[in-house]
Amino acid sequence: MTKILIVAEHSGGKLNAATAKCVTCAAKIPDAEIAIAVFAADAGEVATQAAALAGVKKVIKIENAANAEPLAAVLAPQVAAIAANYTHVFGPSTTYGKDLMPRVAALLGVGQLSDIMAVESAYRFRRPVYAGNAIVTVEAPQDKKLVATVRAASFQAAGTGGNGTIESSSVTAELPTHTRFVTRSAAATGRPDLQTAARVVSGGRALGSADNFKIIFSLADKLKAGVGASRAAVDSGYAANELQVGQTGKIISPELYVAVGISGAIQHLTGIKDARTIVAINKDGEAPIFEIADIGLVGDLFTILPELEKALG
Amino acid sequence: MSKILVGLKRVVDYNVRVRVKPDGTGVVTDGVKMSINPFDEIALEEALRIKEKGGATEVIVVSIGPADTQQQLRTGLAMGADRAILVQADTAVEPLVAAKIFLKLIEKEAPQIVLLGKQGIDDDNSQTGQMLAALWQRPQATFASKIELDGPKAKVTREVDAGLETIEVDLPAVLTTDLRLNEPRYVKLPDIMKAKKKPLEVIALNTLGVDTTPQFKSLKFEAPASRQKGVMVKDVGELVAALKQKGLV
Ligand SMILES: Cc1cc2nc3c(=O)[nH]c(=O)nc-3n(C[C@H](O)[C@H](O)[C@H](O)COP(=O)(O)OP(=O)(O)OC[C@H]3O[C@@H](n4cnc5c(N)ncnc54)[C@H](O)[C@@H]3O)c2cc1C
Ligand SMILES: Nc1ncnc2c1ncn2[C@@H]1O[C@H](COP(=O)(O)O)[C@@H](O)[C@H]1O
Numbered sequence: 282m283t284k285i286l287i288v289a290e291h292s293g294g295k296l297n298a299a300t301a302k303c304v305t306c307a308a309k310i311p312d313a314e315i316a317i318a319v320f321a322a323d324a325g326e327v328a329t330q331a332a333a334l335a336g337v338k339k340v341i342k343i344e345n346a347a348n349a350e351p352l353a354a355v356l357a358p359q360v361a362a363i364a365a366n367y368t369h370v371f372g373p374s375t376t377y378g379k380d381l382m383p384r385v386a387a388l389l390g391v392g393q394l395s396d397i398m399a400v401e402s403a404y405r406f407r408r409p410v411y412a413g414n415a416i417v418t419v420e421a422p423q424d425k426k427l428v429a430t431v432r433a434a435s436f437q438a439a440g441t442g443g444n445g446t447i448e449s450s451s452v453t454a455e456l457p458t459h460t461r462f463v464t465r466s467a468a469a470t471g472r473p474d475l476q477t478a479a480r481v482v483s484g485g486r487a488l489g490s491a492d493n494f495k496i497i498f499s500l501a502d503k504l505k506a507g508v509g510a511s512r513a514a515v516d517s518g519y520a521a522n523e524l525q526v527g528q529t530g531k532i533i534s535p536e537l538y539v540a541v542g543i544s545g546a547i548q549h550l551t552g553i554k555d556a557r558t559i560v561a562i563n564k565d566g567e568a569p570i571f572e573i574a575d576i577g578l579v580g581d582l583f584t585i586l587p588e589l590e591k592a593l594g
Numbered sequence: 595m596s597k598i599l600v601g602l603k604r605v606v607d608y609n610v611r612v613r614v615k616p617d618g619t620g621v622v623t624d625g626v627k628m629s630i631n632p633f634d635e636i637a638l639e640e641a642l643r644i645k646e647k648g649g650a651t652e653v654i655v656v657s658i659g660p661a662d663t664q665q666q667l668r669t670g671l672a673m674g675a676d677r678a679i680l681v682q683a684d685t686a687v688e689p690l691v692a693a694k695i696f697l698k699l700i701e702k703e704a705p706q707i708v709l710l711g712k713q714g715i716d717d718d719n720s721q722t723g724q725m726l727a728a729l730w731q732r733p734q735a736t737f738a739s740k741i742e743l744d745g746p747k748a749k750v751t752r753e754v755d756a757g758l759e760t761i762e763v764d765l766p767a768v769l770t771t772d773l774r775l776n777e778p779r780y781v782k783l784p785d786i787m788k789a790k791k792k793p794l795e796v797i798a799l800n801t802l803g804v805d806t807t808p809q810f811k812s813l814k815f816e817a818p819a820s821r822q823k824g825v826m827v828k829d830v831g832e833l834v835a836a837l838k839q840k841g842l843v
Contacts, residue, residue, distance in 0.1 A: 376754040383721035387728035392809040411612040459764040460733040467757035575824040588830040
């Protein structure tokens with residue numbers, strides 16, 4: 282019997298969409314029974330959202346003041362304790378899951394499979410390596426618990442309409458105090474979240490300054506799109522670090538991705554390969570971004586973007 | 595004596611366009627340029643800066659890899675590390691095994707800080723640091739973009755999906771680096787000469803008493819699905835028309 286425990290990611294009382302994507306991944310395993318664990322100071326609302334996901338049998342709330350912030354060192358022993366009754370333990374391949382899940386795996390004495398992009402069977406999966414330049418089919422041993430992270434961009438979010446039960450659990454694991462949360466800064470932009478946005482407009486080094494980068498925001502607003510950036514744009518201080526798209530930034534799968542003044546380095550392309558339609562605007566017709574773009578336009582972004590905004594009405 | 599242990603993984607250089615072998619058994623590495631994993635170069639740079647500011651007395655670079663990995667360790671020594679340890683392994687080890695090996699070295703060296711990269715750009719696993727911290731029962735601060743030492747504690751700013759998060763950890767701890775932590779220094783020719791005289795210890799993997807049996811089996815490697823060839827448009831009018839045709843605007 283395959284029993285899968287998914288570690289929920291949430292903030293501000295909201296379940297992160299990446300959790301619903303883990304459910305879709307888990308549901309591709311035949312006859313899997315899916316449970317979600319919610320670690321929080323107060324898990325109420327999040328547990329309700331998790332229980333409503335189609336395919337979820339049970340939600341386990343682990344409420345503890347120490348769980349108010351997602352500290353891997355604090356959460357990992359609790360996840361490991363709950364995991365005893367499961368064959369698989371999944372988390373999202375977000376910074377939260379990447380930080381937490383390997384610590385869980387090591388506590389359980391097992392390895393981890395990172396970034397599941399496709400399920401072939403309960404113990405056979407496909408995952409990208411070398412920035413997505415190769416896809417490897419990996420087999421895990423059936424006699425060990427399988428700890429894995431799920432590449433969110435490869436799966437649609439599970440729908441609602443589920444009716445899972447919610448139960449509380451307390452964990453007796455000893456929690457360390459050697460790691461303490463200080464602050465988190467996130468710019469509230471009012472724009473669609475980069476990771477879930479249906480459309481994304483990204484700017485690169487060509488923008489030249491934070492001030493010039495505003496034309497990316499402006500086009501994004503016209504398209505009701507989220508905003509992304511290349512590493513060069515982030516490193517140069519034109520855009521915030523959480524906007525970086527790519528191997529070391531966010532891996533996204535929007536319906537529409539517009540790359541403006543981005544050359545198309547492999548590390549950037551890794552982040553956008555699953556976009557439905559890629560539009561590239563670049564003044565260099567030889568730029569590698571055009572090899573992957575569905576629609577390419579060669580020209581100066583500073584003349585094209587204002588025209589495009591006007592044409593979009 | 596406060597030491598910093600830095601992991602340097604030998605990987606295919608980030609500029610190489612990696613290709614899958616025709617027989618699907620892996621990727622082509624013959625004759626391909628190998629380098630220090632970029633995140634590990636950043637880890638070493640940070641360790642050197644900490645030492646230069648008086649926060650550590652010795653920086654030790656460690657790699658687990660084939661004999662050729664001595665090249666990358668020498669580069670690390672040329673950058674400024676004091677000594678190097680190569681745990682010679684002729685086949686790649688999984689992150690859990692790497693973590694167990696690092697733990698063995700920690701038991702011997704008793705470092706205050708272990709600095710690793712946030713991920714190897716070969717397998718893109720992003721696991722070793724977190725696993726090591728768990729086995730060592732010490733704090734982890736992953737994806738660091740700023741590290742401030744304060745006596746027995748470190749304040750670390752982390753790059754997370756939401757933005758930036760700051761945590762405080764007691765030392766010793768494992769820290770993993772993100773790209774914006776620093777810009778690694780260039781190696782100068784005289785330093786390469788000097789590095790030749792620095793100690794590089796080679797340890798045979800089987801002397802450490804670590805079970806290196808892999809847990810996962812890679813069945814086959816494939817090239818990623820390629821995208822369909824796109825179209826080039828002449829001007830904004832055509833672009834908008836193409837978007838309309840796809841129902842995107
Ligand atoms: C380990 C590692 C991880 C990395 N991870 C990432 C990652 O996650 N994401 C990422 O993006 N990068 C990443 N990089 C960096 C990556 O290799 C590239 O350096 C980066 O993506 C380049 O950004 P860019 O395209 O904005 O800049 P450039 O490569 O400088 O390209 C700028 C482009 O703008 C065009 N241009 C200039 N002026 C104009 C104009 N007026 N109008 C139109 N076009 C113009 C130019 O023709 C050029 O193609 C990583 C690198 C390493 C080593
Ligand atoms: N074989 C190795 N030799 C040296 N360092 C390693 C090795 N494997 C992993 N590391 C360290 O662990 C980090 C994360 O690697 P990974 O978990 O494989 O993505 C790397 O950036 C290195 O700092």
